[in-house]
Amino acid sequence: MVMTDNLRGALLMTGSMTAFTVNDAFMKLLSEDLPFFQLLFVRSVAVAVLIGVMAWRANAFARRLSPQDKKLVAIRSLAEIGAAYFFLNALFNLPIANVTAILQALPLTVALGAALVLREHVGWRRFLAIGIGFGGVLLIVRPTGDGFTLYSVYALLSVVCVTVRDLAARKLSRDVPSLLVALAAVLGVLAFSVVGAAFVEWQPMDGRDSVLMVFAVLAIIGGYLFSVMAMRVGEIGAVAPFRYTSLLAALVIGLLVFSEWPDMLTQIGALIVVATGLFTLWRERNTARKAPPGLRVR
Structure with missing residues (x-):
């Protein structure tokens, strides 16, 4: 079989989504022994150091941001803080597959946000798909x-925060280094965790906890790297649908590690969300192809 750029991108995206879900599983296991803010602080320190080194090696700090880009980076970082808080709290208290299934609504919420906030064109077909997809979320x-x-609400709020984060990223200038944006978000989460960690009683980390934390950090770094590589190798329209492999990974991990399996209504809701999300991505790709050169149509 010939390894095309799109196939390589699809494999990298699958690896990225699997790595992120594996990180979620390790964090969920760690939450059994350690308080939330201690976990968030330790992971944020490790991730900030690694991304900081990568940004330095890529000479990302040499880029000066415009006032508008600085504002967008700040908004994106605040949204990242909210996403980390709400998502991890939901993850620690709900089945991993359920939380992951709710997150699959992101292509729908981003498309809706782009239409309402950024005034991007979204046709009636995608509006219909968005409405049906939200019906799937309600089933979940x-x-x-x-x-x-309350943690079900947290899962929904995490989707809102990630949507704001992604919409802010859309408005950033194209020459703003991705690693610099990612580092700003990680440092924001780190600062938030420092404040929270000051008010909780820290628990000692035994050998098991330390090993799990190392694997969690490696997994999330792998997720970031594979994601960047995937978007640079293949066409976005061909690679993006493979984000949904995170749900498959969550189902397998939930069953094997946590002995969890979603009920029938949750499965139906997840299928609806994935199907409408794939349709939304397909329509976006088609409208972009049909648009005149130089015109961005969504």
Whole structure:
């Protein structure tokens, strides 16, 4: 089989999503022994050091940002803080597959946000897909059911925060280094964790906890690197749909590690969300291809 750029990009994206989900699993295991802010602080320190070194080697610090880009980086970093807080709290208290399934709504929320906030064109077909996809999210969280808790709201709020983060990234100048943006977000989360960690009682990390933390950091760094490599190798339209492999990884990890399996309604909701998200990505790719040269149409 010939290894095309798109196939290589698809494999890298699959590896990225798997690595992020593996990191989630390690963090969920660590939450059984360690308080939230201690976990967030330790992981943030390690990730900040590694991304900082990569940014320095890539000469990212030489780039001077415009006032508009600085504002967008600040907004994106604040959104990253909210996303980390809400997502990890939801992850620690809900089945990993359920939380991951809710996150699959991101292509829908970003498309909706681009239409409402950035005034990008979104046709009626994608608006219909977005509405159906949100119906799938409701099947997963079931706001009137017994399983609906505060952490279900946290999972939804994490989607809102990531949507704001991605919309801010869309408005950044193209020549702003990605590593510099990522480092700013990590430092924001680190500062947030420092404040929180000052008010909790730290627990000693035994050998098991230390090993799990090392693997969590390696997994999240691998996720970042594979994600960047994937978007640089293949076409975005061909590579982006493989983000949904994170749900498959979450299902497998949830069953093997946590003995969790989503019920039928959650499975149906997840399928609806994935199907409408793939349709949204497909329509976006098609409209971009049909647009006149130099015109960005979504």
